[in-house]
Amino acid sequence: MFGLAVRSLRHRTGGFVASFLSMFLGAIVVMAFAALLDTAAGAGVDDVSEETLTTMALVVGGWGLVIVLFAVISTMTLSVRQRASEMALLKSIGATPFQVGRMIVGEAAVVAVAAAALAILPALGAGRLLLEMLQNTDQVADGISYGFGSAALSIGVGVTFLAAVGGAIVTARRSTRMGAKEAMTAVTIEQSRMTRKRTIAAIAFLAIGLNCAILTVALFEDKGIDAMQTAGQASIWFSIGLALFAPVLVRAVTAVLAGPLRLLGGTSGYLAVENVRRRTQHMAGALMPIILFTGIATGTLYMQSIENSAPPAVGSSIPPDEAQAIETLNFVVVGMLSVFAAILVINTLVAATTYRRREFGQQRLVGSTPPQVLSMVGMEGVVLAAAGVLFGSIGSIVTVFPYSLARTGELLPDATIGIYVGIVSTAAVLTLASCLGAARKAIRVPAVQAVAV
Template sequence: MLRLALRSLRFRTGGFVATFLSMFLGATMVMAFASMLDTALGDGVPAASQETLLTMANVVGGWGLLMVAFAVTSTLTLSVRQRSTEMALLKSIGATPAQIGRMIVGETAVVAVVAAALAIPFAVLGGSRLLEVLISTDQVDPGVTYVFGPAALGIGLGVTFVGSTIAAMLTTRRTTRMRVADSLLDASTGRARMGKVRLIAALLFLAGGTNLGVITATVMHGKGTDAMQTAGSASIVFAIGLALLGPFLVRRVTAALAWPLQWVAGVGGYLTVQNVRQRTNEMATALMPIILFTGIATGTLYMQDIDNKALATTGAVQTSLQKNIETLNLVVIGMLALFACIMLINTLVAATTYRRREFGQQRLVGVTRGQVLRMVGLEGILLAATGAFFGAIASLATVLPFSFARTDSIIPDSSIWVFAGIITVAVSVTLASSVGSAWRAIRTPAVEAVIA
């Protein structure tokens, strides 16, 4: 099966691009922050600088690790779903579920090793730049020397390889257990139900985010900037819970907006509704990074704005600890938001490019290229609006409790333009990725796209 996995990689290189990019970027991010551990354990590092470096490595690196695992699982899920017909054919000629599972895990392991190895020089560059930022903001002593050592390599390589292979095993679990007829039906409809494990995980994350919000508003009330310890994590945990509910959210939103879309957009609206219903799981995969980006960015930026205004109101001077926390928040939001954006682009490009044959079939029955692009554009708007709405809900787990804990007011005195800017980025990235990929896909003649 390993030889089959290598042959599959050789002849299906394009199908692994999305997964490779997730692993590569994830390994780069994890190793860059893990290198702060090596740096902190270097000779002659002052205690205050060591504490800052360890905090940066543990807090930011920990959340980054979770996001990486989430991204790799999402892209692998999309890749495996796109190969449902291939899996069914392998079963029909005698391949066992265990053999198919080993093939996919073998493919993933090879990609993970290559991605992690290529990420090392970029991680070194990213880690050194991160240390420069900490030194320039007076949070780390200028005499501290950057070290990229065993902690960064061990954590980066180990997490990328182990996390990716575990994600592959979890992803293939359902597909390999299905009968041939069920596999073919799943490949043709793409409307599989959400698994119980995923539902339970989603509910646990939602409960965890809610719990952190309650702790912020009660236990951390009146404790100033310290309330960020629980408030900052609340929107991230809650957003992950909503992202896991992606298939359920897509179905419900589509059902609610089906008639308005068809009435306003005509043929394009009808095609959009039918395609979203047919491709619920693929759309849910693309919805995840939008919810994460919107929820994390909104929650963190508004939390920092609330804290800054609270300090200004009291006339207090920002201490070194508060400056450290502000830098940490900005690094967190920058890292996670950038990764979520890349994950969104990666997922949408992979999903839309795969639909070349579908677009060809539509054009052969009379759908024009303009109608195809309008359909994809409406799908993108539907995705962006759904992701922004539920991302905003996730951000409330941070914003409302922290505002009450910090200012005794549930409603923060913050500008709506911050949220408007976040929504603009989410919509722009979604439309540019999906419509741009669709435009490239429909440049192929319809007949050639169908028989390819």
Template structure:
């Protein structure tokens, strides 16, 4: 099975593109921030503290986000191969053999992605250090170092997260019945582990919020250290519950969509109820993108307003911290946006056979596009709503501390812009990917 895994990687390179991109971007970010620890080894005093803080605090929650994104993408990739695994089982492959094949594939892909990411990670790491030089937080004579800490963390974490995600998902699929796997249905039931991790993330988010309004009440802008991470943990918790949320939304909207949406609405509801986990994979990056972007932008806007209210001009240090916040968060939001597009393209491309079967059953390409449009609208609204709720875990506590109000400072157009960007990315990506899939003749799509 190990030999089969490597042959699969060589001959089906296109099928692994989404997973490779996720691993590559994740490894790049991990090594870039970890290189700050390599750089810090040759410094002392304030410069050392700044570099370690950059690597541990920002890199720490960035690590959590990257691991989750990589795990989510690989889980989607493994689930898309359920029919292949069922066929291998039907000819005698054991669950243990299938699990080993998928895990070896993921591990090999992780090693390749991590090695490819070394060059870009060096460039990103230098850019981060240059930013610290420009903002005066690290002396200009401190040179960037990219050494064993960056490489070991990047390769090690990428390898472990990829292999772990593949192992857990493949074991669950390999143990399923062949008939159920070939049917391609998933009820979206949440496992106890998934619920447990979701509860843990929510507990951490709530803990961060409580610490912000109690311990950090008189800490001024330093309260960003606790409140700034709360929306990330809340978004991760909601993302883990996405399958149940999708199923609930489809059940609630089934009547109106079937009544007013015609054939497209009926097909959309049926698809969301039969393929809940696959649909949840589309919602997850929307939740993360919205929650992090909205929470962070209003966090900084509130801090700016609180500083202005004192009547004292911003110090150079405050301006530098603001610049650093925007740049670093911009990197994370960009990563989330790329993962959103990557996941949508992978999920839509995998539906080639499904779309072909639907067209052979009598549906026109226009009706298929309509079905996908309805699905995308429901899933986007659900993701935006969950992401907005997640952002409140950061916005409300920090606003209470800094401006004595649960309402944040900042323009309402900031929220509108984030929502519009998330909706545009989702809608445009799915529409383009669907059109590309529909170019394949229905008979060829079913035979593929």
């Protein structure tokens, strides 16, 4: 089965692009920040610089690790679901559940090793840029030499490999548990309910996020920038919890928008609504990164905006000269996670839309025109963008409102709406451009040829 996995990778390279890019970009992020640990362990590093480097590596790198794990598992899930018919066919000709599972894990392992190996050079450069940024802001001494060694390589390669294999095991379990006949039926009928484990995990993440929000108000009133310790985490945990609930959220938003889409879009609107309802799990995979991007970016940027405009706090334990370091940390966090999430949005949506080439070909053979197909995909993108922006905004509230209360005593922050408009516009443009761009490329293939693939 491992040989079959290698041959599958060789002949279906395009089908693994989304998973590869997630692992590749994730490995770059993890290695770049882990390299700061190698730098901190180098010769001639003073205590202040060592503390800054270690904090940056553990705090920012730690959050990057959480998002990377989530992203890899998400793309692996999408990849396995898209190949449900292939898994069912293997079972129908005698493959055992263990053999199918081993093939999926083998594919993930090969992709992970390739992604981690190719990420080494870009990560080396990214880590060097991080060190230069810290030195340019006087947070790390200028004479410190950059290190990229055992910590960067072992953590980066290890995390990428374990995330890929773990994600493959998790996503393959449902496929391997089904019998051949049941698997063939499941290809055309999606599971409508979330699993119990996923529901429990989602509730747990939401509870952690709410707990961080409550602690921000209860413990850090008039403590100044100290409140970021819990407020900054709140939107990340809560957004992850909402992202795990994506199948439920997709159905809820679709129910609200179904009427307007059918009225305004006609046949294309009707097909868009039916597609979203029948392909909830696939749509949920595309919705997850939109929620993460909107929630984390909005929460972190508004938290820093509130801090910049708030008066100095007498109860803060952090000296004013260290505030710049924390501001830099916040911008690095939001920059890194937002860019990664934005790339994941594009990556996931392009993969999910390109996979539907056969579906688009069938629609054109029964009379749909290319503009109608594009209109249908565009309306599906509207549903995803609306859901992602709405629930991502809800995810950011658990950071923005508690931090505003702790720092200013007011629930609503006195901050410009421009930040929010910029984030929402970026999320919407990324979503629609990715969907329509991939669909436009997919329908360039003649309909007969697309159906025959």
